[in-house]
Amino acid sequence: DSGVTQTPKHLITATGQRVTLRCSPRSGDLSVYWYQQSLDQGLQFLIQYYNGEERAKGNILERFSAQQFPDLHSELNLSSLELGDSALYFCASSVTPTSGYEQYFGPGTRLTVT
Amino acid sequence: TQLLEQSPQFLSIQEGENLTVYCNSSSVFSSLQWYRQEPGEGPVLLVTVVTGGEVKKLKRLTFQFGDARKDSSLHITAAQPGDTGLYLCAGDNQGGKLIFGQGTELSVKP
16 A cells, blocks of 8 residues: 555546546655556656646646645546546655655546546 | 657566566666556556666565666566566656656566
């Protein structure tokens, strides 16, 4: 158990819908990262937050947004869902966003868009 | 665009054999992490290497970071069925944004 929690574990929804994925980092970690894992793209970095502020963006679509709240939990919002958004979404956390600090991953949310 | 190339993509071996997985890039990374992932679960951190030339051992697993910090290898001695899984390398040089390799799917048969 990494100490990072994610809910829900599974999510099935229809195209065009909007969903929210939730992540709670390990106790003491201030930085949260979101990643998407699909069969054809592998694990791709989406976005990073540190202590409530957005710090870095990766290959995140405009239909996707995220935020980190004062209690440090984070939410990833996916809207206007398409079939291609079906994937595993992982949250990771680390003490700081500085290079060399390990990232610990949550169990993931499997999103299926039908 | 930074890329990490992992090889081989798939590896099927018998219990007791040795194996090496490679992770190569043309880019320099300030650190490199190795993860192991089981189907439907999150990646589990195995090790972080930071210094060029660094070697770290975790029981039967040996990790090496290249002198130029562009490549890394994972060597498993006397593989066991419990080693089966997806092994991922990930490079970090932008304040925590990890660049992942495509992974090596390892199957160890009894």
